[in-house]
Amino acid sequence: MKQIFKNVQKIGFGGADCRDPMKFRFYEPDRVILGKKMSEHLPFAMAWWHNLGAAGTDMFGRDTADKSFGAEKGTMEHAKAKVDAGFEFMEKLGIKYFCFHDVDLVPEADDINETNRRLDEISDYIVKKIKKTGIKALWGTANLFSNPRYMNGAGSTNSADVYCFAAAQIKKALDLTVKFGGRGYVFWGGREGYETLLNTDVKFEEENIARLMKMAVDYGRSIGFTGDFYIEPKPKEPMKHQYDFDAATSIGFLRKYGLDKDFKLNIEANHATLAGHTFSHELRISAINGMLGSIDANQGDLLLGWDTDEFPYDIYETTMCMYEVIKAGGLTGGFNFDAKSRRPSNTAEDMFYSYILGMDSFALGLIKAAEIIEDGRVDAFVKEKYSSFEKGIGKKIVEGKTTLAELAERAEKLKAPKAPQSGRQEYLQSIVNSILFKG
Ligand code: XLS
Ligand code: NI
Ligand code: NI
Numbered sequence: 532m533k534q535i536f537k538n539v540q541k542i543g544f545g546g547a548d549c550r551d552p553m554k555f556r557f558y559e560p561d562r563v564i565l566g567k568k569m570s571e572h573l574p575f576a577m578a579w580w581h582n583l584g585a586a587g588t589d590m591f592g593r594d595t596a597d598k599s600f601g602a603e604k605g606t607m608e609h610a611k612a613k614v615d616a617g618f619e620f621m622e623k624l625g626i627k628y629f630c631f632h633d634v635d636l637v638p639e640a641d642d643i644n645e646t647n648r649r650l651d652e653i654s655d656y657i658v659k660k661i662k663k664t665g666i667k668a669l670w671g672t673a674n675l676f677s678n679p680r681y682m683n684g685a686g687s688t689n690s691a692d693v694y695c696f697a698a699a700q701i702k703k704a705l706d707l708t709v710k711f712g713g714r715g716y717v718f719w720g721g722r723e724g725y726e727t728l729l730n731t732d733v734k735f736e737e738e739n740i741a742r743l744m745k746m747a748v749d750y751g752r753s754i755g756f757t758g759d760f761y762i763e764p765k766p767k768e769p770m771k772h773q774y775d776f777d778a779a780t781s782i783g784f785l786r787k788y789g790l791d792k793d794f795k796l797n798i799e800a801n802h803a804t805l806a807g808h809t810f811s812h813e814l815r816i817s818a819i820n821g822m823l824g825s826i827d828a829n830q831g832d833l834l835l836g837w838d839t840d841e842f843p844y845d846i847y848e849t850t851m852c853m854y855e856v857i858k859a860g861g862l863t864g865g866f867n868f869d870a871k872s873r874r875p876s877n878t879a880e881d882m883f884y885s886y887i888l889g890m891d892s893f894a895l896g897l898i899k900a901a902e903i904i905e906d907g908r909v910d911a912f913v914k915e916k917y918s919s920f921e922k923g924i925g926k927k928i929v930e931g932k933t934t935l936a937e938l939a940e941r942a943e944k945l946k947a948p949k950a951p952q953s954g955r956q957e958y959l960q961s962i963v964n965s966i967l968f969k970g
Contacts, residue, residue, distance in 0.1 A: 535600050535616045539883055541623050552880075555887060558894035560625055564901045565857065572857075572897050574865030575828075575890055576628035576669035577621050579635040581840065581871040582882060583613040589874060596877040610637045610653050618660045624886050628669035630717075630867045633704045634677065643696065647703055654707050661711060669715065669865045670761065670797070670825065671708030673700035676721030676769065686740035687723045687774070697743060705751050708758075715825055715864045716751060717797050718744065719763040724770030737774060741788035748793045759863055760790075761797035761824050764813070766806040768837050777806040778816040785822075795824025799869055800848065801831035801838050811851045818859035825864025826852070828889060842870045842889040846967060849896025850903070857900055866893060902966045909959055916952060 545554030560570035587595035600612035613636075617629060636657075637649035661667060675685035675697050683689050685697035708716050723740055725731040748760060762785065764775040775781045778796055785791040796817045803813040817823040830843040843849055856862060872885045903909055919925045924941055927933040942948075 532615065535612070535619055536623065536879055536883070539623055539880070542625065542883065542887060552884060553887070555891055555894070557891045557898065558887075564897055565904070567861075569894055569897060570625075570627075572853075572861065573890070573893055574628055574669065574862070575624075575626045575893075576630050576865050576867040577617065577626050577886075578867055578869050579613075579617065579629055579631040581869065582620065582886075583617050584635055585871045587874040587877055592874075595874050596872075596881075605638045607637065607649060607652065610649070611656055614653065614657055614660060618664055618666060620882065620886075621666050622664055624883070624890070626886070626890075627666055628714075628865055628867075629666065630669050630671070630869075631707075631711075632672050632674035633700055633707065634674045636707075639678065643699055650703060650707060654710055658710060668708055668711035668713035669867055670717050670758075671704050671711065671713050672717040672719065673697070673704035675700060676719075681722045684722045684724070684736065686720070686743040687725075687736035688739075694739070694743070698746065701743070701747050702750055705747065705754065705756060709751075709754055709756050713756075714758045715761050715795075715797070716747070716756065716758065717761045717763055717825075718747075718775075719765065719797075720773055720775045721769060723775065724767075724773035726771050737784070738788075740774060741784070741790065744790055744794070745788070748790065752793075759824050760794045761864065762794060763797040763799060763802070763827065764806070765799065765802040765838070768805065777803070777808060778813045778820075778822075782816070782820050782822055791822070795822045795863065797825040797827060797864065797867075798823070799827030799829060800843065800852070801829050801840060801869075802827070804831045804833065805836070805838065809851075810848055811855055814852060814855035814859070818855060823856075823859045823862065825862055826856075826866050827869035828866040828893060829868065829870035840870050842868065842872070842885045843892045844888055846892060846895055846899065847963075849892045850899040850963075850967065851896075853893065853896040853900035854903055857897075857904060899967055903963060906962070906966060908962050912955060912959060916954075 539553060543554055544559045545551050545556060547556050549556055558569065560568065562569045564572060583598060586598040599609065600616040602609040602612040621629065633650060636653050637646065640646045640649065675681055680693050680696060681688065688694055705716060762775050762781045764777050764781045765773055766776045767773055778798065781796055785794050798813045798817055800810040803810045814823060828843055830841045830845055830848065832839045832841065868886065868889050870889060872881045920929050924933065
């Protein structure tokens with residue numbers, strides 16, 4: 532078959548000092564870290580929409596990159612060319628998974644029956660590639676936000692007919708996810724939110740979203756989907772208020788509607804920062820609730836208040852992310868690069884440089900997180916910090932063997948407590964720095 536990225540060979544490992552831009556400096560798939568191969572710690576995925584679709588258009592200007600891959604855009608030939616390009620791209624980088632929306636795969640037709648026919652055709656073509664390469668879907672999803680019919684929401688719409696279209700798209704996207712061997716299925720509530728309470732019944736909308744998710748679970752299980760469903764929290768954009776604001780909000784919602792056994796969370800770094808949290812915070816909240824499923828690996832710009840979807844390069848962030856992931860025992864999903872090259876990075880080479888940067892940033896983060904854990908000082912400090920709850924009255928509190936009156940009695944006897952132990956934040960940050968940077 533004709534190569535699309537003729538000038539790029541398979542990306543190998545060059546080592547930290549390597550000056551060849553088409554080599555990894557840190558990502559060595561077979562290197563064992565804490566008893567597991569890097570490739571198992573880091574199941575990377577390509578995002579179909581950004582990598583094969585987004586070509587630089589923004590609110591102020593049109594495409595800067597050529598993503599026609601030799602075919603006319605908007606045709607089934609182009610849809611197939613994207614498949615060819617995508618699989619060649621993933622093979623060259625050693626990426627084993629991809630993520631997709633239904634309408635990333637084919638041009639959407641006016642009639643949903645025709646869109647579904649196109650999806651059948653392209654998915655047969657994709658399955659052939661899957662069989663040849665072993666590359667599978669990490670997760671699939673339905674785009675329930677671009678089409679004008681979703682202007683008032685999908686699960687939260689005021690139109691029962693639009694709700695049916697959302698259901699139809701989810702049904703088809705679940706079929707495709709199963710067909711592509713997907714590990715998960717994502718709900719990102721792009722239009723599930725509101726601008727003003729003056730025209731919104733929040734309670735009703737929330738309940739209707741839950742009903743749609745419940746039906747999706749029932750249908751998924753009925754066709755043999757054994758993976759996880761995920762909510763991908765995001766606080767705003769496109770809507771002013773979105774129902775899946777952050778991890779804590781989404782977990783509360785899932786528990787309220789009895790969806791917590793089938794759902795986990797897909798945490799996106801840039802969404803975490805938009806919610807006013809750190810990426811690590813969102814990962815920790817998910818993990819302690821048994822709901823850390825998958826990650827959309829990108830990075831925002833703290834000076835900008837929207838989802839800039841940049842390729843991650845901040846090693847402090849990737850390190851602290853991997854610290855959380857390792858502690859949580861890994862992901863059932865993986866690391867989807869929901870990221871796009873910057874608008875002026877408009878060549879095919881830039882597509883590769885972007886992924887090399889992202890994969891290397893997470894590989895280095897993994898190496899450094901393992902070093903922090905093996906070093907042990909941070910863990911030891913945290914354990915020691917709470918040690919007053921390991922004995923005496925502290926132990927009784929934890930075991931639920933005391934009363935408010937007994938605690939008050941002890942306080943009265945002590946008259947005033949000793950100052951609690953220092954939090955030592957700066958000492959701990961300096962340990963992390965000493966592991967990250969060797970000078
Ligand atoms: C948008 C979301 C989106 C989801 C998939 O902000 O990140 O890309 O990951 O619908
Ligand atoms: Ni995302
Ligand atoms: Ni996003």
